Amino acid sequence: MIRVFLLVTLCFASANALGNPNTDKPDAPFPAHGTIPEASKMASSLYGQYAKLSADINAIHKAGTSGPPEKIPHRLIESIAASIFQGKRDARHLQMMGEFCAMDLIRKYGILDENLHLFGQKFGRTQPGMVQRTKNIQRMTKDLPKWQKRHENVMKLLSSGKIEQATSEAEKMGGERYAMYAIMSDISESKTWWEVGFVEQTLGPCDAQVNPLRTNQYQQAAAKRLAEHLEPVNSFEQDSLKILSQLNSGGKVDFGDGTNGGPVEAFQWQGAKWSSANTSVLRALGVAYAFQIQIPDQSMEQLNASGKKSLASIIEAAGQSASDTEATVLYGRLLREIAILNRRVSNNELNAACQPALDKFLSTHAALAANVKRYDRATKEVLKMRRQLAEQRARSFQSNFQNTASLIATDHSGPPAIHVAPKTLTNFAETIIKETASVILNKPVYCEPVIRLSPTSTTALSPLKNFHYVNLVPLAIEAERTALADSLIASSEYPPLTLEAADALTSSEYLDYRRAGGTLGRIHLESMTTRLITLPDVAAAIGPLGQLPRFDQEVDPKQAIYWRFDIVPTWLQNNYFTVVAAAK
Amino acid sequence: MILALSLALSTGCSKEKMNELAANVKETTSEITSTAESITTQAQSVIQTAKEQIPSTGSLTLEMTPPIKTNDAKIELISVGDGRPNVIQVLTYAPESTTAYPRALLHGTTTAASVAMLAGQQIKCDLFIQTSASDPMIASISGSPVAVDFSTYDLQAGTIKASISSSNLIRADNQPVSLSGGDLTAVVVKEGE
Numbered sequence: 118m119i120r121v122f123l124l125v126t127l128c129f130a131s132a133n134a135l136g137n138p139n140t141d142k143p144d145a146p147f148p149a150h151g152t153i154p155e156a157s158k159m160a161s162s163l164y165g166q167y168a169k170l171s172a173d174i175n176a177i178h179k180a181g182t183s184g185p186p187e188k189i190p191h192r193l194i195e196s197i198a199a200s201i202f203q204g205k206r207d208a209r210h211l212q213m214m215g216e217f218c219a220m221d222l223i224r225k226y227g228i229l230d231e232n233l234h235l236f237g238q239k240f241g242r243t244q245p246g247m248v249q250r251t252k253n254i255q256r257m258t259k260d261l262p263k264w265q266k267r268h269e270n271v272m273k274l275l276s277s278g279k280i281e282q283a284t285s286e287a288e289k290m291g292g293e294r295y296a297m298y299a300i301m302s303d304i305s306e307s308k309t310w311w312e313v314g315f316v317e318q319t320l321g322p323c324d325a326q327v328n329p330l331r332t333n334q335y336q337q338a339a340a341k342r343l344a345e346h347l348e349p350v351n352s353f354e355q356d357s358l359k360i361l362s363q364l365n366s367g368g369k370v371d372f373g374d375g376t377n378g379g380p381v382e383a384f385q386w387q388g389a390k391w392s393s394a395n396t397s398v399l400r401a402l403g404v405a406y407a408f409q410i411q412i413p414d415q416s417m418e419q420l421n422a423s424g425k426k427s428l429a430s431i432i433e434a435a436g437q438s439a440s441d442t443e444a445t446v447l448y449g450r451l452l453r454e455i456a457i458l459n460r461r462v463s464n465n466e467l468n469a470a471c472q473p474a475l476d477k478f479l480s481t482h483a484a485l486a487a488n489v490k491r492y493d494r495a496t497k498e499v500l501k502m503r504r505q506l507a508e509q510r511a512r513s514f515q516s517n518f519q520n521t522a523s524l525i526a527t528d529h530s531g532p533p534a535i536h537v538a539p540k541t542l543t544n545f546a547e548t549i550i551k552e553t554a555s556v557i558l559n560k561p562v563y564c565e566p567v568i569r570l571s572p573t574s575t576t577a578l579s580p581l582k583n584f585h586y587v588n589l590v591p592l593a594i595e596a597e598r599t600a601l602a603d604s605l606i607a608s609s610e611y612p613p614l615t616l617e618a619a620d621a622l623t624s625s626e627y628l629d630y631r632r633a634g635g636t637l638g639r640i641h642l643e644s645m646t647t648r649l650i651t652l653p654d655v656a657a658a659i660g661p662l663g664q665l666p667r668f669d670q671e672v673d674p675k676q677a678i679y680w681r682f683d684i685v686p687t688w689l690q691n692n693y694f695t696v697v698a699a700a701k
Numbered sequence: 702m703i704l705a706l707s708l709a710l711s712t713g714c715s716k717e718k719m720n721e722l723a724a725n726v727k728e729t730t731s732e733i734t735s736t737a738e739s740i741t742t743q744a745q746s747v748i749q750t751a752k753e754q755i756p757s758t759g760s761l762t763l764e765m766t767p768p769i770k771t772n773d774a775k776i777e778l779i780s781v782g783d784g785r786p787n788v789i790q791v792l793t794y795a796p797e798s799t800t801a802y803p804r805a806l807l808h809g810t811t812t813a814a815s816v817a818m819l820a821g822q823q824i825k826c827d828l829f830i831q832t833s834a835s836d837p838m839i840a841s842i843s844g845s846p847v848a849v850d851f852s853t854y855d856l857q858a859g860t861i862k863a864s865i866s867s868s869n870l871i872r873a874d875n876q877p878v879s880l881s882g883g884d885l886t887a888v889v890v891k892e893g894e
Contacts, residue, residue, distance in 0.1 A: 445783055488783050495779040495788035498796055499808040502829035506838045509873030513837075596844045604827060606810055611785035694843055 138546035139641040140554050147218035150650035152342050156214040163222050173197050174232050181236040189240040198299040199292030201229050213331050215407035217644030237299035253297040268319050284323040339408035346401035349394035350420045357427035364434040380435035384454045391424040396657040403649025406674035421663030425470035436478030444482040449612030456619035461662045492614035499604050503693040511690035518563040518634045522583040540584045541676040563634035568658040581666040585680035591628040597694045598625040621693045635686035645677035763883040769803050776887035778816050786810040803832045816889045819851040837873035859889050
C-alpha cells in the first residue's frame with residue numbers, strides 16, 4: 118500500500134524538466150553524462166516515456182481504487198505492458214553504460230511494473246478478467262508453434278554471433294507476451310511459463326552473451342574517454358616549456374591562438390590552462406568512478422607539480438628580463454595574478470611555490486626591494502588587525518549557523534535528526550528531496566571558502582567537500598572594498614606590493630570569501646559521477662587545483678550523490694572584513 | 702704604584718729606572734683621571750636620559766567604557782617611495798609583543814612628507830583596539846574612520862600630540878561602542894627604528 122501511495126506523488130513526472138531533482142522540481146530527471154554517446158538519447162527517451170507511462174498508470178490506479186475492479190482499464194494495461202517491460206530492460210542497459218540516472222530509472226520503472234501487475238491481477242480476478250485470462254491462454258496455445266519458431270530464430274542468431282540482433286528479437290517477443298502476462302501473473306502456471314518458458318529459455322541465453330559483450334565494449338570506450346580527459350595534462354607541460362623558452366629569450370610570448378603578451382599574460386594563460394587541465398582530470402575521475410577504472414591520482418599529482426613549477430618559472434624569467442623601471446609595475450601585477458590563483462589552491466601552496474622566485478625577483482631589483490620592505494611595514498599591522506577583527510566578527514555571526522558539511526548523513530542507516538542528506542540514492546529522488554528539505558530548508562547555514570565562478574559571474578560557489586557544494590550570489594561590497602584599498606594605499610596605478618595585500622585586495626574585487634552564512638534556500642540532488650564528467654570549464658572552481666575530491670571510501674562512487682545547496686547569504690567574511698546583508 | 706716606588710727607593714735602583722717608574726706613575730694617574738671623567742660623563746648622560754624618558758614613551762587615552770589608557774605610543778610616517786600616499790601608523794605596542802594589552806592601532810594615509818608636517822592637520826584613521834588577548838576587538842566602522850587632529854610637534858622631546866574626535870565604534874561581537882574622544886602623545890619613530 119505504501120508503494121501505491123507513493124505512486125501518486127510520482128505520477129506527475131515531467132520529462133522536460135531541466136537540471137537535476139531539486140526543491141522546485143523534485144521529479145526532475147537526472148541528466149546522463151553520456152560517456153557512452155547513445156546513453157544520453159536512451160536516458161532522455163526513458164524519462165520521456167516514463168512521464169507518459171506514469172500518467173497511464175495513474176489513470177489505472179485511479180480507476181482501480183475509486184471504482185469496482187471490473188472497471189480497471191485492462192486494454193490500457195495491455196497497451197503499456199510492453200513499454201514497461203522494455204523500459205526496465207533499457208534502464209539496466211543504461212546502468213552498464215555507467216549512468217547514475219539508470220538507478221533512478223530502474224526504481225521508477227520498477228514501481229510502474231509493480232502497479233501494472235497489481236492492478237492487472239486485480240482485474241484478472243474479476244469476472245471479465247477471468248474471461249480475458251481464458252482468451253489469453255487460448256491465444257498463447259494457438260501461437261505456440263509460431264512462438265517456438267521465433268525462439269529457434271533467436272537461438273540461431275545467437276549461435277551465428279548476431280548477439281544484439283538476437284537480444285532485440287527476444288525483447289520484442291517478451292514485450293508481446295508481457296501484455297498478456299500482466300493480468301495473469303498471479304497464476305502459478307502463468308508465472309512458471311513466463312519465468313521458465315521465456316526468461317530462462319529465450320531471454321536468458323541472450324543476456325548471458327549480450328551483457329558481457331556490452332560491458333566490455335563500454336569499458337573500452339570509457340577507458341578511451343578517460344585517456345582523452347587526461348590528455349591536457351601532457352599538453353600542459355609541453356605548452357609550458359614553449360612559453361618559458363620564449364620568455365627566456367626576452368621577447369613577447371606567442372600563445373599560438375592568435376594572441377601574445379608578456380610575463381603577466383603568460384601567467385594568466387598558463388593559470389587558465391592549469392585550471393582547464395585540472396577540470397579535465399576531474400572529468401576523468403568521474404569516468405573512473407562510473408566504470409570502476411583506476412583513479413587518475415598520478416595525473417593529478419603530475420599536473421599539480423608542473424602547474425606550480427611553470428608559474429614560478431614565469432616569475433623567475435620575468436624578474437631576470439625586466440629593467441628596474443619595468444620591475445615595479447611588473448612585480449605588482451604578478452603578485453595580483455598569484456594571489457587570485459592561489460585561492461584555488463589548498464594551503465596557499467601556490468604562494469609557497471612562487472615565493473623563492475619572488476625573492477629572486479627582488480634580489481635583482483634593489484630599489485623595488487626597498488619599496489616592498491617599506492610597503493610591508495606600512496600594511497602588515499593593519500592587515501593583521503583587520504584579519505583578527507574579521508575572524509572574531511564572523512565567529513559571532515556564525516554561532517547560530519550550522520556548517521553545510523554537517524548536513525550530510527554520517528552513515529547509511531537512516532536520517533538522524535540533523536545529518537539528513539544521504540550520500541547515495543537510497544530512495545526515490547523525490548522522496549529524498551522532500552524528506553531532506555523538510556528538515557534542513559530555511560536553516561541558517563554557513564560554508565567555506567567561497568569562490569566566484571569568474572570575475573564577471575553573478576554566481577559563486579563553495580567547492581566540493583563531503584558530498585556537497587554550495588551555490589550563492591555574493592553581496593555587493595563596494596564600501597568595504599574602497600576602505601580596504603585605502604588601508605592598503607592601493608589603486609590601479611599603485612598595486613599592492615606584498616602577497617598578503619594582493620590577496621586582500623583581489624579577493625574584495627573578485628568577491629571571493631573565506632566564509633559565507635545565510636539561509637538554505639534550495640537543495641538539488643546531483644550524481645557525483647555525472648557532476649564530475651559533465652563539469653564545464655566555467656565551473657572549474659568547484660574543485661581545488663591540484664586535488665582530487667576525497668570522500669568516504671565506504672560509499673560506492675557510482676551511487677554517490679553530490680548535494681548542491683543554494684544559500685541566500687546574510688553575512689560574508691572576507692579574510693580582512695565582514696559584510697552583513699541589509700535588513701529587508 | 703706607591704708601594705712599587707717605595708720598594709724601588711729602598712732597594713736603591715738606577716736613575717733611568719727611577720724615571721721610567723715616574724713616567725708610569727704619571728700615565729696611570731692620567732688614566733685614573735680620564736676614567737673618572739668618563740664616569741662623570743656617563744652619569745650625566747644617564748641623568749639626562751632618565752629626564753628624557755618620562756615623556757618619551759608616549760601615551761594614548763581613549764574615552765569609552767571602560768576607558769583605554771596606554772603608556773606607550775609611537776607614530777611612524779612610512780613613505781613607500783613609489784609615489785603612492787604615505788601611511789601614518791600609531792602603535793601602542795611592539796608588533797611582536799604578545800603581552801602588551803590594552804593595545805591600539807591608528808592607521809591612516811597622508812600626503813605629508815614627515816610627522817612634523819602633520820601638526821595642524823586632521824587625518825582620518827582606522828582604529829583597532831584590543832583590550833586583552835581574548836576579549837572581542839573594538840574597531841572603527843569600515844568606511845567611517847576616526848578623525849585625529851594633530852597639534853603640537855615637540856622637536857626637543859621627539860613627540861607629537863593629537864586629539865581624537867568622538868566616534869561610533871563596533872565591537873567584534875557586533876555591539877556598538879561609543880568613543881567620546883581621546884588624547885594622543887606619540888613618540889616619533891624614524892624609518893627603520
